[in-house]
Amino acid sequence: MAIKTAWALKDNKLININQLDRDTERGSKCGCLCISCNSQLVARMGDHKAYHFAHGSDYNCSLESIQHQLAKAIIATCISESITTSSNNPINTNLNHSVVLKTVDLEKALADGELIADCFVNREHESFAIEIFYTNKKSSAHIERYHDLGISALEIDVSEMGLQLNRDELKRFVLDDAPRKWLRKTLLEQEIEYSTADGLDWITADDTVCALKELHENDRLYDFVGAIGTCGQSSFRRRERINVQSVEGVIELNEHYVLARGFVNRSVSVAIMFPLGDYEPQSLTSPTLVVDLDIWGSHHRANWHGIEKWKKKLQYQADLEAEKKEQRRLKRLTAKDNELKIEHICKMYKQSSSLTDFYRALAEQTGLELSDLPFMSSEKIMTNWNCPRAVWRAIVLLVFVRQGKELECDMIGYDMFMNDAFGCDYRYAENRSKEVYFWLDKHFETLGAKKKRLVYQFHKSKLPKNFDAMMVDLITS
Ligand SMILES: [Zn+2]
Structure with a gap:
């Protein structure tokens, strides 16, 4: 049977017969050679059949x-x-x-x-x-x-x-x-012979493929890698599960191992190796999941090799996180150091020569806008009995309200620094704690405090927006 092909070589280039000019390159004028036997071809470009090249009468060529x-x-x-x-x-x-x-x-x-x-x-x-x-x-x-x-x-x-x-x-x-x-x-299809400690076992590649399929279906082709980052007193643990998401099948088989290809996280190509017999894979530099097949049971084990780059990246991230954590820790410590305590405010009060000075120091220390306080504008020194009241109100508002703390009315009366600063033992002065109680009771709601019996709990985040102005009002009212 004559071979009909649409393909030939012309000037050493592969061409399709449809690329020829029907008027000038038809028949033996085509100048085309058979791609296989190199004989002259005839371009048949008639009206009834599909265009095709045909060999001359005497040729030694085949379709194949x-x-x-x-x-x-x-x-x-x-x-x-x-x-x-x-x-x-x-x-x-x-x-x-x-x-x-x-x-x-x-x-x-x-x-x-x-x-x-x-x-x-x-x-x-x-x-x-x-x-x-x-x-x-x-x-x-x-x-x-x-x-x-x-x-x-x-x-x-x-x-x-x-x-x-x-x-x-x-x-x-x-x-x-x-x-x-x-x-x-x-x-x-061939069986591979390999010896184990127990003697001689047989495994076929089909066994391996079956096991691989089973492991993949049961989502057991994974392992974890981890790193612990350290910085100062902080540490951060990072752990990643790397699991094979698709398996392509076996790509290599020899007496030492069966090698299959898989993909991790969709696009990263990895090798999956099943060592045979006593074969120990060594110095694998590309990511390879080595699966120790338990041929007779189901206790297969998966271990990653050649993932140093991966681990390095993980270590870097863990170190970075630890560093951030350490910075947060140090910041917290510093913030604690900067916290205003009753003691600090009392010291400030004692060291100030006037209430104006005291509030100026307080404003500097806290960044609060206290310039509207009457003491700030006039040089008038308040009376003695009035001074402590303005001070404890400032303390309540600053130490407890502003810093979001829990306050019991008694704390003001029982504080040794207060007693010391004001030169009076308030522990036995019922009036002082009553004053605190009534004052707070009148204002706790506008301050955003939650009251539970005699305890007021302040939430920093719930402080009113015009806190500074409110504070000035509350201290002087
Ligand atoms: Zn030919």
Whole structure:
């Protein structure tokens, strides 16, 4: 049967027959060569059938070899497009892994020419070969050779490729839709022998895939990393759960381990390793979840390796938090030191030569606007009995109200500093605490205090907005 193809080489470039000019390049004037056998082609551009190239009467070519060459040629033109690298995903059928093609070599000789890869995709970390499959699968010797060389090879089955496809259809077929699998995955069907302390056990890659699937379904592919930041007397603990959110399936298998690919937090690609036998993974530099499979039970263990960067970041964050915490602690301590106590106010009062001086010092210390107080504007010194009252009212308002504290009426009468400052023992002077009580009782509501029996509880945040002006009124009224 004659081979009809829409594709040929013209001036060494891959062209579709629809790119030809029907008037000038029809028939043998097309100047096109077969992509496979290199013989002159005839461009059939009639009215009744789809345009196609045909070979001359005497040729030695096949559909398969054209499919093969065409697939290679298409891959070579798809630089910076992505190719699907697994379509038969045993773990997650919805998730296919894809790779961007940066540079591709055709017919690349590997191992001194022992092995010729149809295509070779050069990648910074993981270069791989692409084998175009159209008649026979690669022999097991061939696969083993790739395995020995440590090169992954992707086999794409193009036997269903139509030669009449346009360029976009052809690209999609070769890059994504044609069946494909990793050649090294064919090893998965083989059993691997490994010894354990108890003797000889057998495990197949299928076992591993089943276990992986089970672990993923049960949400057990995770571990925690943590860091403790320290700064001064403060510490901060940071802990993060890193869990595998999707699993792509097995990408490598040898006598030491089974390696699968997974994703953490959606986009971070990680490796999942199942060590076999006594194999101890060492110096893993990229994030790898090492799963110790309990083949006969369900006590699997997951440990992360190669997450130093991750840990460093966590440590940095924990240190930063500890530093912030320490700063907050120091600030709190300083604030406590700056708290006005009855003692401070009494000292201030004693050291002042007049009430004007006292309130000026108080205003400086607290930032309160006290300039409206009558003592501030006149030089008149208040009478003795009047002075202490103005002072205790200031103390009540400043120490307790302003700082949001709890106040019992007796506290004023029983305070030794007050007694000392005013030169009188108020503990036995009922009048003093009564005065405090009645004064507060009259005003506690406007001050925003909560009263419970004889105790007034002030909330700093609930102080009235015009507190300063109210205070001036309350001290002098
Ligand atoms: Zn040909």
